Amino acid sequence: MADTAPAQATRPGPRLSAAVRENIAGWLFVAPAVVILGLFLLLPILMAMWVSLTDWNGQGSPFRSSVPFVGMENYTRLFTEDGLARQDFMTSIRNNFYYVALVVPAQTALALGLALIVNSRLLKGKTFFRAAFFFPSVTSSVAISVVFLFIFANSGAVTSLLSLFGIDGPQWFSDSRGVLHLLLGGLGLVDPDNPPAALTDGGPFGLSWWEWLSGPSVAMCTIIMLVVWTTSGTFMLMFLAALQDIPVALEEAGMLDGAGRWQRFRHITLPLLKPTLFLVLTLGLIATWQVFDQVYVMSQGNPAKTTLTPAFLSYQTAFRSFEYGSGTAISFVLFAIIVVLALVQRWVMRDRDPARRMRRS
């Protein structure tokens, strides 16, 4: 169908001017893409906006008059009403916040470090190492989650590796203790089993201060390690591309001026990498708020909801509890968080845009 339609349109009709024919050809070429994107990107958003204002339970069409309209209630329940919905949502925000706070700096630092070493002119085997570090990024997130489940299993590779050093590793996937709680306990500041009443008594949005201050759970840390491991390679490639754009003459000039390695990195390389650094940080920020596959395969939000994320909670609310209104409302709040982060990215990178456009064309 799509093959023949444009061909017919370009056959010169008797009365069609060149401009009209160009218009028809253009729209026929983009028609399939426009229809698909419209039906499966734009329309879903509009439909979801409606559903998020209702209590539709998945039966029949959400547009029937028998579907109860609840206005903004699905949203207010997440923020202002004391209850399970808000508690779960805020827990998922807390979990994802700690996840972002650890994954983004770790993957950025690792990616930059690896790129700097791989880019070093003295070392051979650049292609191999680049491929090795990049490979995890292209493999199936589900398959690799299975491997990490095995590696971190109670009798698994990490536990036996730790025991070689005489360390008694935790039971990774069933350990819901917060790392920050453990740290505070380890320093002797607070007793995790008996936290001070000042922290447990109250706090914003239905969680106590003590709960907000948990840090990622031990179980969440395995997902954090997995994600840093899979994504660093992609970001390393971005740094590598930027590093290769830096003229060698600049480095050499620095060397002639007697600048040491650290000084050259600090005053020549790093300023030139700044745009890429911002790009990697913001792409990371946006991607980490969307973590889903790994949570689904490895933990389903468990243990004790410490690996619950907004994306998974939205799925769970819609498809397991059949509260589609609540589920879509959570999606939109997540959307808002990501849009804000994207706007911050635009704002931070505003100086860079003209240069980018020139390079592209």
Added chain:
Amino acid sequence: MRRRDLRSLASTFAGYFVLVFFALIFLYPFVIQVANSFKTEPDAAANALSPIPHPFTTTGYEKVFVNTDLPLWLGNSVLVTVMVTLGRVLLCSMAGYALARIRFRGRKLLFSAVIGVMAVPPVVLFVPKFLVLNQFGLYDSYTALVLPVIVDAAGIFIMKQFFESIPVSVEEAARIDGAGVWRTFWSVVLPMARPALITLTIISFQGSWNEFAHTLVAVQSPDLFTLPRGIADLVSGSLGKGTQYPLKLGAAALATIPVAILFVVFQRYFVRGANEGAEKG
């Protein structure tokens, strides 16, 4: 002078040490994956780290082929991946070409819309996509697995960028010879776009083969499971509660191998795809 030589030798050594250390960290999990899929269950539990199965057995694979629907998932994955890849390459090239070269009314606006659409985080669309599929009666069908993902805004962007880099003179020559827009596109421009087409084919294949979340909101009957969906079900479902690691790792290895082969053969196109992805951001 001597001291400097020594220092550079030491730093070369340190550089290699770090590289090899991280290469091990990044690749050894795959060694574990394959090695343990050929182990017996007690061996996998006791010697998870060992790269050599002792004794060597294919029981895990036999079990995964006989006791699970893996052959069916494989078939579905191949079918869906081939359809999505073909569709994406054709439709994204057509749209990219029109946006780059055909002067039709509304094309600037359309391009901004494509850029806007690219910014919508896929995770946010899970539940909404289900709503549309359900409304159209497509939920739980092959169409639901393929159609919503058959066009990808990033692919349109990559193709547009590439077509803009081809000199216009070639097309003008073809047009003067009387070729229509479709002919010019199909027989003149597309053959010149081979590198971009290979990049797009590869990222489409890889993305579609690994796709998991979309299958969750598109289908529910086990007959329509793709490989990642089947494996996820295996891990979190009824079989998942026992350990059965050789079986699960075997299934995971089967899901990893096609992309691994593609990666080894077409590495530079993967690299290009990743960097194009960065450009769009």
